[in-house]
Amino acid sequence: MKNITCLSKQxxxxxxxxxxxxxxxxxxxxxxxxxxxxxxxxxALCRADSPRECGQWG
Incomplete structure (x- = not known):
């Protein structure tokens, strides 16, 4: 499952x-x-798939 959350910061x-x-x-x-x-x-998906190399997103 994927999710986007907005967090308030100062x-x-x-x-x-x-x-x-x-x-x-x-x-x-x-x-x-x-x-x-x-x-x-x-x-985020790229990091889950390959923490060191993010291919086209990275």
């Missing part, structure tokens, strides 16, 4: 993109940014 926003295992409901990977680019959730 008058500005942080955007948290995450992937969660549907069975265990544990976070598999995540990425936080100050702006919400199109690839926010893709970057």
């Amino acid at each position: 008058g500005s926003w942080l955007y948290l993109g995450s992937y969660q295992d549907a069975y265990s409901r544990k976070a598999v990977s995540w990425d936080v940014r100050e702006m919400m680019p199109e690839d926010l959730v893709n970057k």
Whole structure:
């Protein structure tokens, strides 16, 4: 499952993109940014797939 959450931080926003295992409901990977680019959730998926190399997103 994927998710984007907006977090308030001292008058500005942080955007948290995450992937969660549907069975265990544990976070598999995540990425936080100050702006919400199109690839926010893709970057989180990339980290889950290969923590050291993020291919086209990275």
